[in-house]
Amino acid sequence: MRPGGGAQALTTSRTAAAGEPEEEQASLFAAPAVPVPEPAPSDPGRDTAARASGLRTTAGFAVVDELPVASVRLVGVLPHLDRPFEYAVTPDTAAAAAGMRVRVRFSGRDTEGIVLGRHEHASTDRALAPLHRLVSEDVVVPPPMMRVVEEVAARCAGTVGDVLRLALPPRHARAEKSDRAAAEKDAAQEVDPPETAPRDSAADEPAPDTPDTDEADEADGAAEADEAADTEGAAGTAAVPTEAPPEPRPGDRYPGLGALLSRAGSATGPVPRATITLDSADPWTTVTADALADLGPEQGALVIAPDRRDVDRLSRILTERGIGHEILAGTEGPEKRYRTFRRILRGATRIVLGNRSAAFAPVQGLALVICWDEGDDLLEEPRAPYPHVRTVLQCRSHEERCALLFLSASDSVPLRALTDAGYLARLDPVPAPVRTVRPHIVAMDQYLRDREGASGRSRLPQEAMRVIRRGLERGPVLVQVPRSGYVPAIACTFCGTRAQCPHCAAQLSIAGRSGHLHCRVCGRREDGYRCPECDRTQVRAMVIGSTRTAEELHRAFPDSPLRVAGGAHDTLADTEVPSDAIVVATPGAEPVPPERFAAALLLDADAMLGRAAFDADVEAIRRWRNAIALVRTAEDGGEVLIVGTATLPAIRDLVAHRSGAFFDRVLADRQDLDLPPFSRVAEIVGDKDACRLFLESTELPDGTDVFGPVDLEGPDAAGRARAVVRLDPRRSRELADALRGGVSARSARKARGSLRVRLDPPDVF
Structure with a gap:
C-alpha cells in the first residue's frame, strides 16, 4: 500500500x-x-x-x-x-x-x-x-507520457498517482522563473540576432596609395592569371591528396547497430529493439557516444545508467566531442533538478543522461533509448508501485515509437527471455581473435592448486601473487572482493553455523585484526560466544572483507600504493588511481583508470556464488564481467585470475568466450521450476491479519498458485507475514488487475494494518 x-x-x-x-x-x-x-x-x-x-x-x-x-x-x-x-x-x-x-x-x-x-x-x-x-x-505530462504512466501503473498493479510522483520532480518556483527568463532571452536572440562588429566607413574608401583607375584592375587580373598558372603547374606535378579512411569504431563490430540507428525515430514500420553483450575491449561509453553522434539534429536520445559515476563518465566523453547534453539525476538539489527538467521539457537539449529517476524524462523528439547494465539492482525502484527501469523503457518505446537498446557486459535472464520471445534482437559482433577482444582469463583449477602444494589451497595462492606482480610492471591491478569490512561474516568451525547476535539475531563480525566479536546492528560485544547448534566456541571467517584483504596485500607489496574503494571507504575517482597501484574494491565500486587495469584478481568466488538467493550465480557473473571489462586485452598484456572452484558452471562460463551454455541451462532450470521469467510472481507482505484477509477477499485468476502466508523472521518482523502468488506470464495482466482491484477494495473499506504488494520482486525466492 x-x-x-x-x-x-x-x-x-x-x-x-x-x-x-x-x-x-x-x-x-x-x-x-x-x-x-x-x-x-x-x-x-x-x-x-x-x-x-x-x-x-x-x-x-x-x-x-x-x-x-x-x-x-x-x-x-x-x-x-x-x-x-x-x-x-x-x-x-x-x-x-x-x-x-x-x-x-x-x-x-x-x-x-x-x-x-x-x-x-x-x-x-x-x-x-x-x-x-x-x-x-x-x-509537464504530454498525452504520450500520460499513456506511459497509465501503462506502467497497470503492469505494476499500482496507481497512476504514484507513478506520476515518480515521473514528475517537485515544482520549484525560483527555478521555473529563472529558466523562463533564460528561454525568453534565447528566443529573443533567435528572432533578433546580435549585430556584428560595426564597420568603419573609412575602411570602405580606397587607400591613399592605391590607384583607382583601370590600371589597378589590369594589374590584379595579371596577378590572378599568374597565380592560376602556378597552381595548375603544381597540380600537374604533385599527387592529388586522398582522404584517410576513418578509424574503426567499437560499435562498427556489431553490424546490427547501424541498422537500428538508421531506423531510430521512424514513424512507419516496426520499432527496432535490441540487446548487445559487449566484448571487454569495447567500452560502453564509447559505443554509446558513437551512437548518439549518428543521430540527426532533430532526434532526441535518453541514456540510463545505474550509477551516477557511470553517467559522469559518459558525460565527459560527450563533452570532449562537443555533443550537448543534460544530466537529470536524483542526487541533484530540487532547484537544479527542476531547472534541468524544464530545459529538457522545452527542448533546449535533446540528449539526456541520468540514472533511475531519469526514465520519465520528457525528451523532445525521442528517437533512441539506451540502458546500460539492466541487471543492476540500482535500476529497481524502491517506491510504490516499484517499477523496474526496463518496464518503463519498454512502455516508452511502445507509446513514443523510439528505438530501444540494452547494453551490458554480461547476459541477463530477463533480456534472454525477451530475445527468445522475439521482442528483442540480439546483436552479436563480427568474429575476431579472442586476444584482441578480452583479457587472458584463468581459473584456479586443480592443476594449478596441485602444482603449488599447500599454498594452492589458500585464499591468496602464489599464482595470485604472481599475477599481481606481473601486472604491477605494466600498470594498476584490480582486486575484487565480495564484501567490505574486515571479517564481515563468521561461522562455527565445527558445524558451519553462522554466528548471530543473541540479542537481535544479526550477524556477528570482527572489526579489526585483534578485535572481538561484535554486532554491527545493536553494538553488543560477544566475548563468550557459543554455537547454538554444537555448543563449541571456535569460529572461522566465512568471508574476508576489503579491509583485511588490503592489509594482507600491503604486507606482501609494501612498495606499491594501495587504494580501497567501496563500503565504508570513500569512492575512488578514476583519475586518482596511480599507475603502479593495487586497488581493492567491492563489486560496483571499481574505478576506471584511463589506460585500464593491467590485471585483475577475483577473490572468494565461492563465497559470492553462495549467497542466499536463487539468482546468485547470474548476479555473480554480472559483477565479475563488469570487472573484467575494466582490464586490458590479452594483446596488451591484460590477464585475470579467478580464485574459486574452477568446476562450477558460473566460473567455467567466464573462461569460455561468448558461450551461451550457462544461460541456456539457467533458463531451462527456471522453466522446469516455474521460476521467473516463466511465471509472473507477486509478493504480499504486511500484518498477519491484513495479509490473510487480503488473500481471502481478493478474487485471483483461476490457476493462481498461492504460497503462504508465513510468518517473517527477524527482530523487526514480529506480527508480520508474507505470501507469494504465481501465475502463467501470458495471464500477467489478469494477475495485475486482480491485485490492483484487491488493493482498491481494501482502501475503500479502510481496512486496518499495513500491506505492500509488489509484482516481480527481485528477492522473492
Missing part, C-alpha cells in the same frame, strides 16, 4: 461513516471545503455561462464559455479513488490544457492534479467544483 495512505483515510472517514454510495462520496470530495458566498445581486451575469451550457456547478464562481469541463487526474489520492475527476474551468484557469499542473480542492484539501483534457459537457450530473489554481502553463 502506498505510504501515507493512513493519513488520507482519516480525512475521508466522515463520508464512509455516513454510508453514502461511492459516487456521492466522490461528489463530496470534489466540492470546495468551505462554503463560497453567493454572488452579489449587482452581478447577475456571473453564472450566465454555466446556466447557458447546462453545466451544474457549485455556487459562487463563473465558468468559461468554451470547453468548460476539465478532466483531472489527481496525484496522491487513495487507491480506490485513482481515476479521473471532472472540474469546472474558471476564467482564471482558462489557459488550462492537457498535461498542465493544477490545484483543486479534494477531500477538503488542496491537491495537485494533471489535466487530461477539456470537454464541452460533463459526464455526470453532479455539481462540479472549480479548478482552484493553474500552477503553470508548462505541459
Whole structure:
C-alpha cells in the first residue's frame, strides 16, 4: 500500500461513516471545503455561462464559455479513488490544457492534479467544483507520457498517482522563473540576432596609395592569371591528396547497430529493439557516444545508467566531442533538478543522461533509448508501485515509437527471455581473435592448486601473487572482493553455523585484526560466544572483507600504493588511481583508470556464488564481467585470475568466450521450476491479519498458485507475514488487475494494518 495512505483515510472517514454510495462520496470530495458566498445581486451575469451550457456547478464562481469541463487526474489520492475527476474551468484557469499542473480542492484539501483534457459537457450530473489554481502553463505530462504512466501503473498493479510522483520532480518556483527568463532571452536572440562588429566607413574608401583607375584592375587580373598558372603547374606535378579512411569504431563490430540507428525515430514500420553483450575491449561509453553522434539534429536520445559515476563518465566523453547534453539525476538539489527538467521539457537539449529517476524524462523528439547494465539492482525502484527501469523503457518505446537498446557486459535472464520471445534482437559482433577482444582469463583449477602444494589451497595462492606482480610492471591491478569490512561474516568451525547476535539475531563480525566479536546492528560485544547448534566456541571467517584483504596485500607489496574503494571507504575517482597501484574494491565500486587495469584478481568466488538467493550465480557473473571489462586485452598484456572452484558452471562460463551454455541451462532450470521469467510472481507482505484477509477477499485468476502466508523472521518482523502468488506470464495482466482491484477494495473499506504488494520482486525466492 502506498505510504501515507493512513493519513488520507482519516480525512475521508466522515463520508464512509455516513454510508453514502461511492459516487456521492466522490461528489463530496470534489466540492470546495468551505462554503463560497453567493454572488452579489449587482452581478447577475456571473453564472450566465454555466446556466447557458447546462453545466451544474457549485455556487459562487463563473465558468468559461468554451470547453468548460476539465478532466483531472489527481496525484496522491487513495487507491480506490485513482481515476479521473471532472472540474469546472474558471476564467482564471482558462489557459488550462492537457498535461498542465493544477490545484483543486479534494477531500477538503488542496491537491495537485494533471489535466487530461477539456470537454464541452460533463459526464455526470453532479455539481462540479472549480479548478482552484493553474500552477503553470508548462505541459509537464504530454498525452504520450500520460499513456506511459497509465501503462506502467497497470503492469505494476499500482496507481497512476504514484507513478506520476515518480515521473514528475517537485515544482520549484525560483527555478521555473529563472529558466523562463533564460528561454525568453534565447528566443529573443533567435528572432533578433546580435549585430556584428560595426564597420568603419573609412575602411570602405580606397587607400591613399592605391590607384583607382583601370590600371589597378589590369594589374590584379595579371596577378590572378599568374597565380592560376602556378597552381595548375603544381597540380600537374604533385599527387592529388586522398582522404584517410576513418578509424574503426567499437560499435562498427556489431553490424546490427547501424541498422537500428538508421531506423531510430521512424514513424512507419516496426520499432527496432535490441540487446548487445559487449566484448571487454569495447567500452560502453564509447559505443554509446558513437551512437548518439549518428543521430540527426532533430532526434532526441535518453541514456540510463545505474550509477551516477557511470553517467559522469559518459558525460565527459560527450563533452570532449562537443555533443550537448543534460544530466537529470536524483542526487541533484530540487532547484537544479527542476531547472534541468524544464530545459529538457522545452527542448533546449535533446540528449539526456541520468540514472533511475531519469526514465520519465520528457525528451523532445525521442528517437533512441539506451540502458546500460539492466541487471543492476540500482535500476529497481524502491517506491510504490516499484517499477523496474526496463518496464518503463519498454512502455516508452511502445507509446513514443523510439528505438530501444540494452547494453551490458554480461547476459541477463530477463533480456534472454525477451530475445527468445522475439521482442528483442540480439546483436552479436563480427568474429575476431579472442586476444584482441578480452583479457587472458584463468581459473584456479586443480592443476594449478596441485602444482603449488599447500599454498594452492589458500585464499591468496602464489599464482595470485604472481599475477599481481606481473601486472604491477605494466600498470594498476584490480582486486575484487565480495564484501567490505574486515571479517564481515563468521561461522562455527565445527558445524558451519553462522554466528548471530543473541540479542537481535544479526550477524556477528570482527572489526579489526585483534578485535572481538561484535554486532554491527545493536553494538553488543560477544566475548563468550557459543554455537547454538554444537555448543563449541571456535569460529572461522566465512568471508574476508576489503579491509583485511588490503592489509594482507600491503604486507606482501609494501612498495606499491594501495587504494580501497567501496563500503565504508570513500569512492575512488578514476583519475586518482596511480599507475603502479593495487586497488581493492567491492563489486560496483571499481574505478576506471584511463589506460585500464593491467590485471585483475577475483577473490572468494565461492563465497559470492553462495549467497542466499536463487539468482546468485547470474548476479555473480554480472559483477565479475563488469570487472573484467575494466582490464586490458590479452594483446596488451591484460590477464585475470579467478580464485574459486574452477568446476562450477558460473566460473567455467567466464573462461569460455561468448558461450551461451550457462544461460541456456539457467533458463531451462527456471522453466522446469516455474521460476521467473516463466511465471509472473507477486509478493504480499504486511500484518498477519491484513495479509490473510487480503488473500481471502481478493478474487485471483483461476490457476493462481498461492504460497503462504508465513510468518517473517527477524527482530523487526514480529506480527508480520508474507505470501507469494504465481501465475502463467501470458495471464500477467489478469494477475495485475486482480491485485490492483484487491488493493482498491481494501482502501475503500479502510481496512486496518499495513500491506505492500509488489509484482516481480527481485528477492522473492
